[in-house]
Amino acid sequence: MTEPAPATENLVQARGLSRIFSSRASLFGKKRVLAAVSGVDLDVPRGRVTGVVGESGCGKSTLARLVLRLLEPSSGSIHFDGIDLAGVPPPALRTLRRRMQMVFQDPYSSIDPRYSVRNAVLEPLQVQGVQLDAAAQDARVASLMSMVGLNPTLAASYPHQLSGGQKQRVGIARALAMQPDFLVLDEPTASLDVSIQAQIIALLEQLQSDLGLTYLFISHDLGLVRYFCNRIVVMYLGRVVEILPDAQAAPRHPYTRALMDSTFEPDPQRRRVVTLLQGEIPDAFKLPPGCAYAARCPQASARCRSERPALARDGTHSLACHHPLS
Ligand SMILES: Nc1ncnc2c1ncn2[C@@H]1O[C@H](COP(=O)(O)OP(=O)(O)O)[C@@H](O)[C@H]1O
Numbered sequence: 001m002t003e004p005a006p007a008t009e010n011l012v013q014a015r016g017l018s019r020i021f022s023s024r025a026s027l028f029g030k031k032r033v034l035a036a037v038s039g040v041d042l043d044v045p046r047g048r049v050t051g052v053v054g055e056s057g058c059g060k061s062t063l064a065r066l067v068l069r070l071l072e073p074s075s076g077s078i079h080f081d082g083i084d085l086a087g088v089p090p091p092a093l094r095t096l097r098r099r100m101q102m103v104f105q106d107p108y109s110s111i112d113p114r115y116s117v118r119n120a121v122l123e124p125l126q127v128q129g130v131q132l133d134a135a136a137q138d139a140r141v142a143s144l145m146s147m148v149g150l151n152p153t154l155a156a157s158y159p160h161q162l163s164g165g166q167k168q169r170v171g172i173a174r175a176l177a178m179q180p181d182f183l184v185l186d187e188p189t190a191s192l193d194v195s196i197q198a199q200i201i202a203l204l205e206q207l208q209s210d211l212g213l214t215y216l217f218i219s220h221d222l223g224l225v226r227y228f229c230n231r232i233v234v235m236y237l238g239r240v241v242e243i244l245p246d247a248q249a250a251p252r253h254p255y256t257r258a259l260m261d262s263t264f265e266p267d268p269q270r271r272r273v274v275t276l277l278q279g280e281i282p283d284a285f286k287l288p289p290g291c292a293y294a295a296r297c298p299q300a301s302a303r304c305r306s307e308r309p310a311l312a313r314d315g316t317h318s319l320a321c322h323h324p325l326s
């Protein structure tokens with residue numbers, strides 16, 4: 001018997017990942033080009049929660065779709081469990097997709113509102129061509145609904161009859177239907193009330209440990225990411241600017257520090273002076289030559305405005321800054 005290949009430490013590994021979008025400002029206008037994701041290296045360790053954080057428009061959802069190969073990269077590679085996704089023909093990619101699923105911010109935007117919860121939960125199985133008789137379907141729906149904390153009596157309900165939290169639980173049940181090992185969670189709680197948000201995060205934590213799942217958790221909220229994730233990747237205008245090796249690591253990039261300072265701290269004992277992020281985000285179509293954060297950065301020097309800092313490792317911590325904070 002041959003030994004199975006040793007499992008790689010990273011379930012997902014992306015190298016030099018870029019995605020260019022082009023558009024015209026008007027019908028006869030000049031074509032404008034934007035790098036939504038630019039030269040991103042990403043490691044997602046098996047069985048852990050990796051966070052991606054950054055302001056709206058920094059490329060988080062584009063990165064998520066690239067990683068799952070729902071979007072073709074302009075350049076770069078993605079390996080899933082050691083398999084180069086570029087070399088996988090479409091039928092095999094469809095089978096591989098069972099193992100990687102996405103939970104969206106608004107779970108029902110992609111589902112027909114005429115679908116009952118039952119049909120919404122069964123749809124991924126149908127798409128994958130899994131044949132079950134009615135009794136087996138009922139059993140699968142009930143088990144998935146219990147797994148996400150929904151009463152199986154809700155199976156006949158329609159989206160408009162559910163609360164936001166219940167809808168997101170259906171979204172999570174759909175993502176779990178094919179028993180994946182990797183979930184990309186793209187701002188799964190951003191549209192929910194704070195109290196509901198906490199319940200969904202608790203559910204995701206429980207599922208991650210019970211099922212040994214690997215998560216890529218995307219959020220604009222650094223406080224939430226620091227609570228939930230083992231490793232944190234910070235993005236600014238399409239590039240990775242810092243990788244914190246653990247949630248306790250102190251940010252050293254001025255942008256991450258500003259994100260942290262603008263995070264609301266409910267405990268007045270721990271609240272610091274809130275220095276909200278200042279300055280305009282540069283136009284993504286017209287990025288300056290140096291550091292993209294220079295216009296907003298209190299530490300910016302002449303070098304920052306002319307020379308773009310590369311992402312460099314310092315032990316287990318990585319950052320792209322000419323004048324990192326200590
Ligand atoms: N299909 C598309 N065509 C053109 N531009 C796009 C497309 N998708 C995203 N973008 C642009 O790419 C950038 C990153 O978007 P996105 O990945 O959605 O960021 P985030 O999820 O961090 O808010 C934005 O400037 C956005 O307008």
Ligand code: SF4
Nearest residue numbers: 291294297304321322
């Ligand atoms: S490279 Fe310069 S402008 Fe950019 S974040 Fe660092 S100090 Fe600020």
Ligand SMILES: [Mg+2]
Nearest residue numbers: 060061062186
């Ligand atoms: Mg997004």
